[in-house]
Amino acid sequence: MKRVLLAAGAGISIAVMSPLAVALAGAAVQETAAGSTAPNNAGGGSWGRLAVGTVPAQWQAAVQAAGTTCSNVSPALIAAQIQQESGWSRTALSPAGAVGLSQFMPATWAAEGLDANGDGTADPLDPLDAIGTQGRYDCRLAAELTGVTGNAQDNMLAAYNAGPGSVLAFGGVPPYAETRGYVRNIRALMVRYTDPAPPDRATSTIAASGCTLPLPGSSITQHFGATNVRDSDGHPGVDLSIGRTAEQVVAACAGTVAFAGPASGYGPNFVQILHPGGFVTTYGHMNSIFVAVGEQVAAGQAIGDEGWQGDVVPAGPGGIHLHFEVRLGVWGPVQNPETWLAARRVQLQ
Numbered sequence: 001m002k003r004v005l006l007a008a009g010a011g012i013s014i015a016v017m018s019p020l021a022v023a024l025a026g027a028a029v030q031e032t033a034a035g036s037t038a039p040n041n042a043g044g045g046s047w048g049r050l051a052v053g054t055v056p057a058q059w060q061a062a063v064q065a066a067g068t069t070c071s072n073v074s075p076a077l078i079a080a081q082i083q084q085e086s087g088w089s090r091t092a093l094s095p096a097g098a099v100g101l102s103q104f105m106p107a108t109w110a111a112e113g114l115d116a117n118g119d120g121t122a123d124p125l126d127p128l129d130a131i132g133t134q135g136r137y138d139c140r141l142a143a144e145l146t147g148v149t150g151n152a153q154d155n156m157l158a159a160y161n162a163g164p165g166s167v168l169a170f171g172g173v174p175p176y177a178e179t180r181g182y183v184r185n186i187r188a189l190m191v192r193y194t195d196p197a198p199p200d201r202a203t204s205t206i207a208a209s210g211c212t213l214p215l216p217g218s219s220i221t222q223h224f225g226a227t228n229v230r231d232s233d234g235h236p237g238v239d240l241s242i243g244r245t246a247e248q249v250v251a252a253c254a255g256t257v258a259f260a261g262p263a264s265g266y267g268p269n270f271v272q273i274l275h276p277g278g279f280v281t282t283y284g285h286m287n288s289i290f291v292a293v294g295e296q297v298a299a300g301q302a303i304g305d306e307g308w309q310g311d312v313v314p315a316g317p318g319g320i321h322l323h324f325e326v327r328l329g330v331w332g333p334v335q336n337p338e339t340w341l342a343a344r345r346v347q348l349q
């Protein structure tokens, strides 16, 4: 579920999104922030995995829950933010008066504080209350900043640090050294908190062509060329999904990682792989990335986790899925990925 957009990281950041699509995306974020459409984690919670042993055990469930409040947060982001805010000190107190694990200022807590553990008191020094409030507040900020240019997660984090007013005033991450450093540090810390090798990986069957299904075991949830409110000129890829748990996404064929990072609409974890012959396969909406630009990947090698980042309604039709495209050249014309894979003897369902 997404339109043709250009990669922010490619030096050309033109988001071709209709006002209707923007409005719909905004509504989805707000609805999710209210908690009514948070993705269902009951199936075992294999998505948004935290690296084992990185979060104190007594707070791990709270971090996992807060990290699924809306599509702009993840458990790794919540954990990285706590690391940056307080270094996991539940009694942390900043010179400015911010307190606790998530470093809430008294005025912010008065407006946002949540009794997340249901003990009758919303207390910023109670780690479980702080973590739950942090997730909800992050999502409120993201909803408030819908439409601001740049990366939605970066804008959200900057607002947590400098206030949403300054992000709105500057139309993005404000040029404060502290705020820029805050966003940069959390991005770096997120890598540490993300499990690079989840245990429940599906096994890929490599076809005689040397290629394989990019999401092993998945079926098509939206065909190439389908029209919908977001893709009035035709869905530029194929949506593949297994269900409500995020499984590993793998390289469809051997190649070189040409891009790995944020791209408008595709989310913060977007990957493009260049294959011999000039074809490029692209992987959108992922929750995490396991590869870097320039890396040689084999067919079937895990490159990230299926997710709901970017222009996706987590609980909507399709929900969590992989948006897979094939292009001739990086950002070249789209090919039909279904016939492209079929020609390579890769079985689609």
Ligand SMILES: [Zn+2]
Residues within 6 Å of the ligand: 001, 002, 222, 235, 237, 238, 239, 322, 323, 324
């Ligand atoms: Zn799609």
